[in-house]
Amino acid sequence: MTLATDVKAHVKLYDLHPPIDDFRAEALTGLMKQQKTISPKFLYDKSGAELFDAICTLDEYYLTRTEMAILQTYAHDIADLISDSVLIEFGSGSSQKIRILLDAIPRLQTYIALDISKQHLQESCLNLAEAYPLLETIAVCTDYTQPIDFPNIPSIDKKRKVGFFPGSSIGNLEPEAAIEFLKQTGQLLGPRGGLLIGVDLKKDRTILEPAYDDRQGISAAFALNLLTRMNRELGTDFNVDAFTYRAFYNPVGRIEMYIVSLIDQVVHLDDVEIPFWKGETLRTEYSYKYSLEEFRDLARAAGLQPNQVWTDPEQLFSVHYLSVDGGK
Ligand SMILES: C[S@@+](CC[C@H](N)C(=O)[O-])C[C@H]1O[C@@H](n2cnc3c(N)ncnc32)[C@H](O)[C@@H]1O
Incomplete structure (x- = not known):
């Protein structure tokens, strides 16, 4: 309509x-995959949009x-x-x-x-x-x-x-x-x-990688904000402090961006248990x-x-x- x-x-x-049900359904499907994945389109709530604007002003x-x-x-x-x-x-x-x-x-x-x-x-x-x-x-x-x-x-x-x-x-x-x-x-x-x-x-990875993982940690905050958004909008119980961020250039021709679990832990979405082991990744973006x-x-x-x-x-x-x- x-x-x-x-x-x-x-x-x-x-x-x-x-x-909102589309976000819930896509998040659930993505979190149940072997390589956990959530579409980058969900990175842009109000805070995400503000953090992205901050990224645009970074030297890197x-x-x-x-x-x-x-x-x-x-x-x-x-x-x-x-x-x-x-x-x-x-x-x-x-x-x-x-x-x-x-x-x-x-x-x-x-x-x-x-x-x-x-x-x-x-x-x-x-x-x-x-x-x-x-x-x-x-x-x-x-x-x-x-x-x-x-x-x-x-x-x-x-x-x-x-x-x-x-x-x-x-x-x-x-x-x-x-x-x-x-x-x-x-x-x-x-x-x-x-x-x-x-x-x-x-271009060379020494230019590419800092662009997606800056010294001030704004790219990291942008990715981790997805967990805060899911907690608020979907009622998940991510402990944001128990995750970190990683980005690297894969020579197939893309930057890959991940949220990484720092510990073995279990997160809940409705009544579904989503296990993360220490070092397991949730992919947030590719950038070809x-x-x-x-x-x-x-x-x-x-x-x-x-x-x-x-x-x-x-x-x-x-x-x-x-x-x-x-x-x-
Ligand atoms: C990387 S930012 C680019 C913003 C701006 N066009 C620029 O070049 O600086 C991506 C923008 O696209 C929006 N976006 C991302 N995925 C989208 C989708 N699937 N449909 C509509 N908008 C989307 C985001 O909300 C965000 O504003």
């Missing part, structure tokens, strides 16, 4: 948020500043490709990077932010709408990995649609799932559409890294056409523009 509410005169919120976390610098440097080239469209951002978070595009395309009329973290989405869209009062800002709280039952929004009906998927969040999906996501996104954007997507590049050609191949496998790509001088990060079906 679609519920549209005017949060403020110029932000419309469509709440398609998955019910080169991704945000590098991607923003690429967007700024090539804003006019990008504007040429996307200026006549409705922009749809996947995983909009604090809606900061979109401002670079909005500043380069003052005549852009409509921005649609999709995010699973409702409160953060609402606050970010309100801030954006205040800064860009002429922009039609629409917030859709949804899980973008599921087929999106996109609300009927008359003002975007016949318009060209361009997706914006920054932050290298595509790397959280395993390659097969990334292809499925890109296919689904191509269908959602429709003919003549495009997708502007930030993708982290392969792609060379330029590997990512272009992935896009082609999803039926999207690699069009332009921009990188920074040190080749740390890439921003690709992919065309959907005859789009520019």
Whole structure:
């Protein structure tokens, strides 16, 4: 069901948020697996979203500043490709990077932010709408990995649609799932559409690993916050102090992030007992890294056409523009 509410005169919120039972069911299934796993989409409650914003400002976390610098440097080239469209951002978070595009395309009329973290989405869209009062800002709280039952929004009906998927969040999906996501996104954007997507590049592990396990322990706090969230929302009894965090580069081409049990212990979810032995891991995230050609191949496998790509001088990060079906 679609519920549209005017949060403020110029932000419309469509709440398609998955019910709490989905979190319970996914957590239970993930915790019963041999390799315990919980999807990174559950990392972003209010505290998680704040901790992620703090990570983005860390020296070690080169991704945000590098991607923003690429967007700024090539804003006019990008504007040429996307200026006549409705922009749809996947995983909009604090809606900061979109401002670079909005500043380069003052005549852009409509921005649609999709995010699973409702409160953060609402606050970010309100801030954006205040800064860009002429922009039609629409917030859709949804899980973008599921087929999106996109609300009927008359003002975007016949318009060209361009997706914006920054932050290298595509790397959280395993390659097969990334292809499925890109296919689904191509269908959602429709003919003549495009997708502007930030993708982290392969590089030395001495740069990669500190980005995901910083000296101040913010990445660790971000991952461990998942346990606090489960205790609060699902009634689990994780003793957060009895777990730690680990991240490392696996040469198959991805950073792997885990919560690690410091002792033998048993955690409860409803009446289910979940044993952890000392050293056992709960995987919270993968972050795949792609060379330029590997990512272009992935896009082609999803039926999207690699069009332009921009990188920074040190080749740390890439921003690709992919065309959907005859789009520019
Ligand atoms: C890594 S942050 C990136 C935020 C921002 N786009 C950036 O580049 O800095 C991921 C964002 O996507 C949202 N998110 C994660 N998984 C999601 C999903 N499956 N569906 C919708 N939003 C999701 C999170 O709430 C968070 O705001």
